[in-house]
Amino acid sequence: MNKICFFDTKPYDKIFFEELKEKYQIEIEYFEPKLGPKTAFMAKGYEAVVAFVNDAIDQETIDTLYQNGTKLIAMRCAGYNNVDFKAAYDKVHVVRVPAYSPYAVAEHAMALLLTLNRKIHKAYVRTRDFNFSLNGLTGFDLHGKTMGVIGTGKIGRIFIDICKGFGLNVIAYDPYPIPDAGISYVTLEELCKQSDIISLHCPLTKDTFHLIDQKTISLMKKGVYIINTSRGALVNSEDLMEALKSEKVGGACLDVYEEETELFYEDMSYSIIHDDVLARIISMPNVIVTSHQAFLTKEALHNIADTTLSNCREFFDDLPLTNEICYQCSKGDNCHRKKNNRCF
Template sequence: MKTISFFDTKPYDKVYFDAYKAKYHIDIIYHETKLNKGSAILAKNSQGVCAFVNDTLDRETLETLCESGIEIVAMRCAGYNNVDLKFAKGKIHIVRVPAYSPHAVAEATMGMLLTLNRKFHRAYNRTREYNFSINGLNGFDLYGKTIGVVGTGQIGRIFIKICKGFGMNILAYDPYPAQDADFQYVDFNELCEKSDIISLHCPLTKESHYIINQKSIEKMKQGVYIINTSRGALIDSDDLLENIKSGKIGGAALDVYEEESDFFFEDLSNTIVHDDVLSRLISMPNVLVTSHQAFFTNEAIENIAKTTLGNFQEFFDVGTLTNEVCYK
């Protein structure tokens, strides 16, 4: 039985990880705190670490883990842009969950688009106060509109299939286009120019950082809608805010935010949020913000638990790592 330190624990994590940990011969020490350079010492006397999307695995954090004898960090998510892979290489194994439920994120993306467009969230709040007026709640037909999908991995391609079901025209951009695609690829500038709606499904890399910025927004149609269920730093939040204020961007649905690590997944209802950009975005009637929950289905959490525990079992019992992203 190996012991792992589990950071940024939420109640739903315990439900699924506790249900399967014995099967994989893993014991878990749960920590509610996020993993960072200050909390990394808590992993001492463990054989592995489990981290999440908003933990900070920078050089200092990884150094502390290595000094504590930790040889493997399992990310219970697909992304690993919060890991200093350059430092980790040759020192500590980093593994991930490459696919937990691409359908969950794709379906949530369409749900956010429908909610933003048809203003269901605002209608819900009205009717709870017995206000049954529909003034100001009109949207537009998705049928016949052009949607630009940035990133055509599993999630992006499933989302494209959903959009086709609505009768939408598809434009896609990906630096590594699929060879068997049944949709049209264009360059990013053309996608910006021709799309009524733009949905982001790409990983965060040096090339994609702030892919939505003032320059790219200027190329877009007046009143364009932008949906982001991928990574917050794909969008320059200041530029987004200014163009929503000006009316250039007609609406935005954000399940992620570039500075989300201090806010998302936490209950801050009794505190003042000291992020003026986030506060102003949330206050706007044509902006929908959710707390990084697009992945959050029962099936996804179960798959995350099984794959993460399987990653540990592979390392401890077999010595191979199917889902490794950084080799020691």
């Protein structure tokens, strides 16, 4: 039976990987620390390691893994902007989970909006103290408002369907619009100008880094709501904070944050938070923050475990790596995948 090691283990991860490991004939060693330069040595003797989007998979980490015999990094997530692919190329294969439950993320985005708009989180705290006052809990009807959706991949399209169910007028921006999808595409500038609410559903790339910043915010309506359940660095956090202070942005629903790596998924309730921007954003009454939990449903966790272990099984059985990625994958023939079904 093949063995793999698993970094940054959380109880909810372990449940589903334990359920499925026999199916794929794989033994798993679970480690609590995140994968990074100081912990990569723990993988010595393991051909495959399972990592997450908040791990630090830089050149030093990859070199240590490679020197100690690791040949596969299996990301148990869709995102991979934390991987140094140039350092990994020709040394360690990288696979990911391209889709697990787009419904989970889309539904969470709407849940955040409904919670913040209707002040449900504040009402919950009040009524537990037997305070039944309605003062300060006024929201607005979603029906008839304009929702701007940035990114129309699987999650974006499901979120659009949810919005239509609420009677929202939906417009969208995507540099690669889908023909005949029934989606009203506009430019990014027009989306910013027309939208009452803007929701981000796009990957983090060099082109989308700080897509929401002082410039794009200046185009938006006063009081606009911004939802981000994708990647933290899509939004310039300092610019968002200033826009919230000036009330240019009326509310922010954030499941991600650009400097979340050392904070999210951990209990920091007994620690001093040195990130002043995050501390100020969380303290604002018109902001709701969740700790990158949009994916967290039973269905999604099952699918993540199933695909991750399937990726590992393909590697051990010397099969084509269905979900492999490398820094040359988008460069056509420069990637060897077309020749031998692996990136190198």
